[in-house]
Amino acid sequence: MRILLLLIILGSFGAVSCTKSHPASAAIQDSLYGERASFVIQDNFNFSMYSTGITTTGYADTLAGAGPFTVLAPVNTGWAGTQWSIYFIGYPLGTWSSTFLNDIFNYSILRGRYSFDSLPLGDNQPIPTYGGFHVWVSKYVSGTDTVVTVNGAPLTGVDIPTSNGLIQAVSLLLNPEETHSITDWVKNFPDLTMFAVALTRVGADSLLTKGGPWTVLAPNNTAFVQAAWMGLGISTVDSLLTADTAVLGPLVRGHIIPGSRRFLNDFDRWLAAPGDTVMVTALNGEQVRYFQEQAGWGILPDHFLGGSGQGTPGGIPSANSNQVEDKYRYQADIPSENGVLHVIDQVLQP
Template identity: 25%
Template sequence: MKMLMLFAALCGVAMAVPFDSAAYMGESAPMGLVDELTTLGFTKLVEFIEIAGLKETLNTGGPFTVFAPTNEAFAMLGTHYPKNMTLLVNVLKSHVIAGKVMSTMIKDNMMSPTLMEGVPMRINVVTWWQTTTIGANGAEITLFDKMAKNGVIHGIEKVIRPIPLGNMMEAMEMIPGLSFTLELIKMAGLDSTLAGEGPFTIFAPQNIAWMKVPEKNITALKANKTLLAEILSYHVAPGAFYSTVIRPGTLITTVQGQKVLFNPKMCKKEGILYKFMNEAEVTLADQSVNNGVMWLMDDVFAKPMVF
């Protein structure tokens, strides 16, 4: 009788204590996003999250999807970390979207608003032979679907900077070195198109690129709006293209109808990979804006190339 009473008491205790399958299997239950980031080794990102006062929000709120730059990605910035607290908060928020986005849900040119108001996250998927590369605002995703109790983490290989703000025309207005290209775009009547929904990729010649063109040719372009629009349209492609996602040898069809060639070249002496479109060197690539991507060029595409 005493044995039966003891057995019943033990059963009552067992029923009162919830079954912890994670503990039974020797696994730890998922933690909050920030704690999981620490466990995964994203310690520099966690440091900035704590400095910015976002730990509580990202650890307990949500669900969120965090695109987490590695420690090496932050090291690539050198000393160019956001010093202004408002800017730091905005940069971090632009790496987080509301909701849980698993890799199986991702589609090419998928757009999701980030926690930074007015700044979207554009995700691109490129399949090359038997490999697929996925990028978030130009940062290649190298780690997928690490779960937390309030969201999911994807690791990326660079910090997304500058923050993608405004459309292509608004962004060019803020870059002094593109003032002449901007003037010609307006002259050709393409400004409303490039301020539109897109997405577009522009291979924008800097002012120094136009200085290499003979003055008589510039004069002729300004006098012939049809030709000017054709030349400029050869510098714009429908779609969002990032050098971090596309492969060497990729041909991109422009609005003008002809193609441009992504043509990176390795300098063996320096050990540096230089990016080229056709034979024009890229001085800055992968600058995200709300309706596409900007590449800055040190040359004007002289004429459509035949491939």
Template identity: 25%
Template structure:
């Protein structure tokens, strides 16, 4: 065999060897298992969402977050967010709040943080300004309000706003978006707690405690409360006696639940203070008290477990 023939034979053998080696390598690669993505429950646990995991376990929904057949979206509040809500409600911390709230209440709260399908950040934006959650209230899915201006903001039933701080945390059965506040659903917390949950009502909460009305407004009710915000209290008369303060506050309370669609416009409405108010239709509706300046109703139908809150921009003044 001459040198040229020998070289041709060697190159052909080398090419065949490389080809067979490549085929064998592919077979070996097929035997190497791919890393398994973790479930929502595992991602939350390993991500440091201690309070969320504890609440989910007590509420009995940890199994849902581990369901391999699910494809969910979870808005996950940080431990700091859980602690903030807990202290507003009068608990020492998130652990104390989770221990105190019944499983059904925790289940409702957590389901309000879940959408029934997997939605990445782009899908959320495409989903519109209001989107249905896994929590059902009054026969329909409770909805969250979204604002996509400069990030993602979520307004809950207590009229408080959560910011999405991290998006698109992947899981095998859905996606997590981290948020900086616990979302408060309708119909779970009582009237006093709903006011406590929203910083714009801190003056109202302080006045209710000072007048020793927190027990009454936390009771079975139902009640309708026209709730002045902090700006309204700042402009209100100061240095009232305890009796006068109690009269002022009960002048904002109507016995029974009156939703915005049920307000009897133009008709005197009896308050718990024993004095009437008159509500006029308009955009927005207004309430006439004993002064010349009406109060505007600036938000309606904040649903509590024992009634409803309508927000007003002025403290209503009765005859004192």
């Protein structure tokens, strides 16, 4: 009996010893662990800037998890090819605010496996992000090609497989969707203070808080200051607060396009050739003109003219390294839950 008891005890110690010397971690059990999104991104030079970003923010660990995830990973040229590039000239990732970085990379991850190749044709189809907002995916035929865009940015690679989901290679770094309404975004963007005052003055702020979708062309503060030549008394905050709403109302509504969410690519794809014009109807009933201007050194993109067809066309302002951090962002294709906003550098003349 004592011998039997001793054998049982020794057997128990042996079992425990065996368990300790051969840990069965998830990494060992999962033979495809090294093919998860985090590692596929790290191993692809075209995603090296995105890889640095997810490492800095901790999302590399997230994307090494079980998932499934769909990752919207901008290729390296997508960071340098827009006004975001100003960040990388004098402000490396390590100097960005953690909140701002988190917004960018949180927005680039979709919770679930979404095959964009399998999506039906359609404009700005909503897909929920890891953080609870949406990206807007369009799929359309252009000539003999099928084009897929996210928030207007064309994909350069579709449905790149990983063991825990898919990667979509995006041609541009996306502005994150951070607000539920365009009004919220306007009122929190320092360079749109005067436009926010104008919206409130004519009651359009409440309109853009709900409903939609809306496409809004928002003149920045400099645009209002430069609009003194119009003689409408809108070049200071004080003058906006006392402006005749019968005049200010149509002007403000001429910057709001109802019933559609139009990223710049949505305008571009309807241009047959440089020099053509796309006409859309604004909330004041007048036509807003969108065109790309042909210059001696090339094409000047993304120009808007108001209903009169007069005045200086409004374009997308350039980033400035002296501006506050939030203004480094690319100032077009700014999404919200009820529309999209483009900052422009001129007040459109109705």
